[in-house]
Amino acid sequence: MAPIQDPTLLAGITVLDLSRNLPGPATSLVLQQMGATVIKLEPPHGDDAKSMPMLYKALNSEKAIVTADFRTPEGIQILKDHAAKADVLIDGFRPGVMADMGCGYDTLKALNPRLVMCCITGYGQQGNLAEKAGHDINYMALSGVLHGLQTASGDLPVPAVQFGDLFGGTAYAVQGILAALLKAQRTGQGSFVDISMTHNLHKQNIMPDSMEQMWIAMTGAPKAHQDDLLSGGLACYNVYRTQDDRFLAVGSLEHRFWKVACEAMGKPEWADIHWSKGVFPGTPAAVKIRDDVKALIASQPLSHWEMVFGRVDACVTPVLSRQEIRERGILA
Numbered sequence: 001m002a003p004i005q006d007p008t009l010l011a012g013i014t015v016l017d018l019s020r021n022l023p024g025p026a027t028s029l030v031l032q033q034m035g036a037t038v039i040k041l042e043p044p045h046g047d048d049a050k051s052m053p054m055l056y057k058a059l060n061s062e063k064a065i066v067t068a069d070f071r072t073p074e075g076i077q078i079l080k081d082h083a084a085k086a087d088v089l090i091d092g093f094r095p096g097v098m099a100d101m102g103c104g105y106d107t108l109k110a111l112n113p114r115l116v117m118c119c120i121t122g123y124g125q126q127g128n129l130a131e132k133a134g135h136d137i138n139y140m141a142l143s144g145v146l147h148g149l150q151t152a153s154g155d156l157p158v159p160a161v162q163f164g165d166l167f168g169g170t171a172y173a174v175q176g177i178l179a180a181l182l183k184a185q186r187t188g189q190g191s192f193v194d195i196s197m198t199h200n201l202h203k204q205n206i207m208p209d210s211m212e213q214m215w216i217a218m219t220g221a222p223k224a225h226q227d228d229l230l231s232g233g234l235a236c237y238n239v240y241r242t243q244d245d246r247f248l249a250v251g252s253l254e255h256r257f258w259k260v261a262c263e264a265m266g267k268p269e270w271a272d273i274h275w276s277k278g279v280f281p282g283t284p285a286a287v288k289i290r291d292d293v294k295a296l297i298a299s300q301p302l303s304h305w306e307m308v309f310g311r312v313d314a315c316v317t318p319v320l321s322r323q324e325i326r327e328r329g330i331l332a
Contacts, residue, residue, distance in 0.1 A: 139164030233281025
């Protein structure tokens, strides 16, 4: 069964959402799923995401939509009236836009001292990039995350998942809002939550940074990409192409899982050819075992490997499409 979200966690909390497109509306959606009431203020032409109706519906279908033209005094007053009664306000404008409208945090806080105002931008409220426009691909590019996704041939993918918007934006916005609501509950004072999607995505480089420091300490130089512990240098933590051009994800990082995987593949003699036994990425033994596993996996179709690894607990899984996940009820 999928995890059950308690829909009463934020009962009684009102969220005023001025944002559009993905990161802000996704933030208010998460809060709504926790029980908050969301009022979405949209301009007369609506949210730009309406050009993608299925996306707009997925994000906003259960929210109360109120039209307000912020270019008019009437629209600004609508905003202020709602902000005076809300617990949370979310906006995705560039830095300074709310202040230029006469609705900066200091102004709204005077109307509602408990208000939590969360501003989600590409690069934060201050700094050299603060005024720059951007989209998810730009945030990924300037955070170091996109560079870390390069393939063995050096190519860079265009990810289908919006990592900057959702992980750098929505996830951190929800986290910041919940912490600020807790503070407001304790002290009666609201907070300004500044969310930079690029800065927050950059924080996700914890493992690559740590691995780089480790290799420098051990060998005097970092490992090349695809030769590191978790980026393709290990046979036990890799993605392999099958005979029918599907893919198998092997995550047998710990020796106990690798031992089970080797036995399932009919290769128990491979069990101790593992990084925990001193076979580090880039060494001849590590390169050979990776090539040997690659050849073995390529000798059979994905269905064969699903049957083999479906019987054991080795952290080995098929790479499935979203349609296959739905059809199989994987996450049900």
